[in-house]
Amino acid sequence: MAYDVQTPLVSAAPSLADLEKRVRDDLACLCYPPANWVAPSAMAAPVHDVVIIGGGMCGLVAGFALIGAGISNIRIFDRNPAGLEGPWMTYARMETLRSPKQLTGPAYGMASLTFRAWFVAQFGNGAWTALDKIPRPMWMEYLRWYRKVLDLPVENNIEVKTILPEGELLRLTLAGDGARETSVLARKVVMATGRDGMGKPIIPGFVADLPQACWAHSSHAIDFAALKGKRVVVVGVGASAVDNAAEALEAGAAEVRHVIRRKQMPTVNKLMGIGSFGFTAAFPQLSDAQRWQIMNYSLRTQTPAPRGSTMRVSRHANAFFHFDAAVEKTRLDGNEIVIEISGGRQVRADFLILGTGFGVDPLARTELEGYADKILLWQDRFTPPAGEENPDLGRFPYLANDFTFLEREPGQAPWLSHIHSFNSGAAASLGKVSGDIPGISEGASWLAREIAAKLYVRDFETYWQRLLDYDTPELRGDEWTASALPDDARASARLQA
Numbered sequence: 001m002a003y004d005v006q007t008p009l010v011s012a013a014p015s016l017a018d019l020e021k022r023v024r025d026d027l028a029c030l031c032y033p034p035a036n037w038v039a040p041s042a043m044a045a046p047v048h049d050v051v052i053i054g055g056g057m058c059g060l061v062a063g064f065a066l067i068g069a070g071i072s073n074i075r076i077f078d079r080n081p082a083g084l085e086g087p088w089m090t091y092a093r094m095e096t097l098r099s100p101k102q103l104t105g106p107a108y109g110m111a112s113l114t115f116r117a118w119f120v121a122q123f124g125n126g127a128w129t130a131l132d133k134i135p136r137p138m139w140m141e142y143l144r145w146y147r148k149v150l151d152l153p154v155e156n157n158i159e160v161k162t163i164l165p166e167g168e169l170l171r172l173t174l175a176g177d178g179a180r181e182t183s184v185l186a187r188k189v190v191m192a193t194g195r196d197g198m199g200k201p202i203i204p205g206f207v208a209d210l211p212q213a214c215w216a217h218s219s220h221a222i223d224f225a226a227l228k229g230k231r232v233v234v235v236g237v238g239a240s241a242v243d244n245a246a247e248a249l250e251a252g253a254a255e256v257r258h259v260i261r262r263k264q265m266p267t268v269n270k271l272m273g274i275g276s277f278g279f280t281a282a283f284p285q286l287s288d289a290q291r292w293q294i295m296n297y298s299l300r301t302q303t304p305a306p307r308g309s310t311m312r313v314s315r316h317a318n319a320f321f322h323f324d325a326a327v328e329k330t331r332l333d334g335n336e337i338v339i340e341i342s343g344g345r346q347v348r349a350d351f352l353i354l355g356t357g358f359g360v361d362p363l364a365r366t367e368l369e370g371y372a373d374k375i376l377l378w379q380d381r382f383t384p385p386a387g388e389e390n391p392d393l394g395r396f397p398y399l400a401n402d403f404t405f406l407e408r409e410p411g412q413a414p415w416l417s418h419i420h421s422f423n424s425g426a427a428a429s430l431g432k433v434s435g436d437i438p439g440i441s442e443g444a445s446w447l448a449r450e451i452a453a454k455l456y457v458r459d460f461e462t463y464w465q466r467l468l469d470y471d472t473p474e475l476r477g478d479e480w481t482a483s484a485l486p487d488d489a490r491a492s493a494r495l496q497a
């Protein structure tokens with residue numbers, strides 16, 4: 001039997017309430033959650049087995065996977081208010097997701113948890129057939145439902161400021177309106193901190209002398225209404241650059257100019273095109289040279305902006321795409337921003353938006369302050385062949401297979417082996433299983449398996465003692481009778497006595 005994305009669901013839940021019943025039944029059939037098996041800490045103070053930083057998509061599915069693995073003494077913190085986790089309702093400005101609607105995302109193998117089941121339960125099979133791409137706010141609604149129906153213990157308005165070693169444990173200091181404690185102790189920490197969660201927005205040096213009021217990175221809050229009638233320059237032409245240009249145009253900007261360093265528009269989404277279960281499964285097992293080859297190629301060729309988003313810009317007559325135009329300097333001339341471009345050219349604008357993306361750089365993470373420089377990076381481990389140098393890729397952490405950091409010098413920061421980098425910074429080591437929608441359930445299952453194994457191995461003596469102590473009989477002794485072998489007279493006599 002083969003099903004395609006448009007095959008109608010014959011037993012579509014007739015309402016969300018019915019789908020929620022189905023989810024509960026599925027969880028019941030799967031005996032979710034299993035009993036917690038992790039031995040409690042001997043310490044008087046409460047110790048959490050795992051603390052997940054981030055209640056976005058990755059934090060949610062990681063939480064579901066851990067609870068499903070019998071690790072229920074967990075906390076999930078997010079600094080954003082409930083329902084506003086991740087980029088979706090803050091600085092993501094696209095109309096629809098790039099990801100195809102049928103991706104199973106965080107469903108973790110449960111059909112009733114898919115976006116499709118959720119959508120069809122509310123709008124029906126016909127609407128599913130008619131749906132092209134998932135509207136961005138709708139994806140956030142789906143994630144809110146996912147959290148609610150699974151009753152995941154996310155605590156909002158809590159920012160993790162630092163992760164500090166404390167003996168065998170990690171102490172996380174907390175801030176924010178939602179924080180009930182100033183710090184908590186954890187055995188393991190999962191940094192499900194998002195697209196910029198192992199780095200920071202890329203802010204090119206050419207804005208260093210420009211007043212902050214004149215420019216913004218695409219991840220900043222931007223007052224688009226204030227751009228009405230203004231000339232806007234957008235640096236770059238990736239997805240976020242294009243979405244911000246569209247917002248400015250729709251807000252009534254007088255003109256929007258994309259200033260683009262590359263000579264041509266990237267048009268082919270390479271990694272999306274060749275994605276397969278084989279690629280996902282094999283990536284961590286490829287050699288360093290092979291993983292570098294793929295990642296470097298992917299970063300160099302760049303992911304194009306989606307077609308719909310690009311057309312959302314180009315349908316405006318006052319939108320321009322300038323290629324082969326590297327910004328060299330910016331300065332203010334009265335109220336105008338002068339943007340000096342390679343080849344002695346310039347444009348003038350009233351506002352500048354940096355669509356320059358995010359970089360991976362553990363040193364930028366304040367949570368790891370004081371020891372981020374002890375993390376092994378790709379640049380410490382691998383020297384690329386001539387022509388494949390890539391300093392941006394070199395700053396990715398070189399992770400172990402359980403998403404934990406490795407030490408640059410063994411013995412300098414052993415607690416790094418308890419911090420799991422479950423975010424896009426893991427891509428160079430483990431592939432795309434901890435960031436984008438397609439591979440996220442796979443990543444969460446690897447993470448849960450590895451954390452379970454590490455927790456078990458660490459307290460092996462406790463579990464060994466459990467084995468020795470376990471004495472609940474399965475047989476009561478009345479199920480059988482011992483008999484002597486036919487030629488064993490002594491044993492027969494013993495048995496008769």
Ligand SMILES: Cc1cc2nc3c(=O)[nH]c(=O)nc-3n(C[C@H](O)[C@H](O)[C@H](O)COP(=O)(O)OP(=O)(O)OC[C@H]3O[C@@H](n4cnc5c(N)ncnc54)[C@H](O)[C@@H]3O)c2cc1C
Nearest residue numbers: 054056057058078079085086097098159160193194436437
């Ligand atoms: C503009 C934009 C559009 C995108 N579109 C797509 C798309 O169409 N398809 C796709 O597959 N992917 C897309 N992505 C990638 C996207 O980021 C992921 O798919 C998704 O958000 C990943 O979930 P996450 O949980 O890793 O990160 P996020 O959703 O970003 O969640 C991370 C959470 O961690 C919290 N956090 C971080 N640090 C701390 C701290 N110290 N303390 C407490 N909380 C903290 C943040 O508040 C945030 O809520 C897009 C990304 C961006 C930026």
